[in-house]
Amino acid sequence: MSKELELGNDDYDFPHKHLLGLTDYSGSDIQFILDQAQNFREILDRPVPKVPTLRDKTIVNLFYENSTRTRLSFELAQKRMGADVVNFSASSSSVKKGESLKDTIRNISSMKIDMVVVRHESPGVPHFLTRCVDAAIINAGDGAHEHPTQALLDLFSMQQIYPDLSGKHVAIIGDIAHSRVVRSNIIGLLKLGADVTVCGPKTMMPAYVEELGANVSYNIDETLAWCDIAMALRIQLERQDEGTELFPSIREYHQLFGITMKHLEKYPDFTIMHPGPVNRGVELESRVADSDRSIILSQVTNGVAVRMAVLYLLSGGTRV
Numbered sequence: 001m002s003k004e005l006e007l008g009n010d011d012y013d014f015p016h017k018h019l020l021g022l023t024d025y026s027g028s029d030i031q032f033i034l035d036q037a038q039n040f041r042e043i044l045d046r047p048v049p050k051v052p053t054l055r056d057k058t059i060v061n062l063f064y065e066n067s068t069r070t071r072l073s074f075e076l077a078q079k080r081m082g083a084d085v086v087n088f089s090a091s092s093s094s095v096k097k098g099e100s101l102k103d104t105i106r107n108i109s110s111m112k113i114d115m116v117v118v119r120h121e122s123p124g125v126p127h128f129l130t131r132c133v134d135a136a137i138i139n140a141g142d143g144a145h146e147h148p149t150q151a152l153l154d155l156f157s158m159q160q161i162y163p164d165l166s167g168k169h170v171a172i173i174g175d176i177a178h179s180r181v182v183r184s185n186i187i188g189l190l191k192l193g194a195d196v197t198v199c200g201p202k203t204m205m206p207a208y209v210e211e212l213g214a215n216v217s218y219n220i221d222e223t224l225a226w227c228d229i230a231m232a233l234r235i236q237l238e239r240q241d242e243g244t245e246l247f248p249s250i251r252e253y254h255q256l257f258g259i260t261m262k263h264l265e266k267y268p269d270f271t272i273m274h275p276g277p278v279n280r281g282v283e284l285e286s287r288v289a290d291s292d293r294s295i296i297l298s299q300v301t302n303g304v305a306v307r308m309a310v311l312y313l314l315s316g317g318t319r320v
């Protein structure tokens with residue numbers, strides 16, 4: 001672990017009101033969240049996995065896009081901490097009657113809320129909400145921009161295997177162009193000292209990944225031979241325009257970029273991760289997802305602890 005990270009932790013002044021992305025967070029901020037998450041992870045293993053640290057807080061989960069893991073994980077984290085929780089789903093709200101995002105959030109805010117967890121298909125919505133209400137805003141995924149709590153839980157899961165990520169080789173393989181997970185992971189991993197390679201079809205490789213400092217590869221064998229951890233990403237067909245497909249067929253994609261049992265045999269050391277949801281038989285052969293090299297379900301378990309840490313720190317908590 002770098003000296004910067006070791007130093008800040010004994011008397012750390014967490015400087016953030018919002019979590020909009022990892023760009024504004026230093027390596028020390030990130031490591032501090034991960035250290036607090038470890039404390040919450042231990043609390044979750046107790047017979048009564050609850051702490052009343054948010055019992056005076058009211059939190060709204062504002063989801064304009066589908067979610068299974070992130071939404072349930074936030075809700076569970078909030079309930080484990082005793083918060084009052086309100087769930088908003090765009091599909092069953094007055095959004096369907098034409099109410100704007102700004103009016104929606106200002107009306108919700110009038111009910112005296114402390115925090116908003118927001119997922120939206122448009123990049124920048126969490127930033128916009130900081131200008132509309134006083135509550136702390138947490139980005140639960142904004143378009144193809146950022147998904148910071150996913151990256152934090154990924155980093156936490158990697159540190160369970162490699163407590164010091166500096167110099168570790170992390171590959172992110174799949175639909176890079178449409179992923180918000182990849183940007184947050186590249187930013188977080190580089191701040192903790194890891195080396196990152198992204199791998200996928202050329203048609204799905206945005207220029208910004210190299211600008212952020214990641215390496216680019218179009219060869220899955222070279223990438224898997226190099227990496228300690230391989231994170232597969234889902235092909236996001238719902239974000240591709242019909243008639244402008246970015247690869248010839250799912251079958252060909254799987255042949256060129258899918259991780260298979262043959263890869264596990266050929267390269268015996270790397271660990272498999274995936275943020276979910278998994279398209280079995282596309283980015284991962286089904287048996288790979290269920291193999292003992294996969295930590296996909298541990299990532300989900302860790303997500304609750306990481307989100308507890310984020311909620312706690314943004315609500316003004318200092319140390320568990």
Ligand code: CP
Nearest residue numbers: 067068069070275276
């Ligand atoms: N990883 C993730 O964001 O999953 P959900 O879309 O189910 O929340």
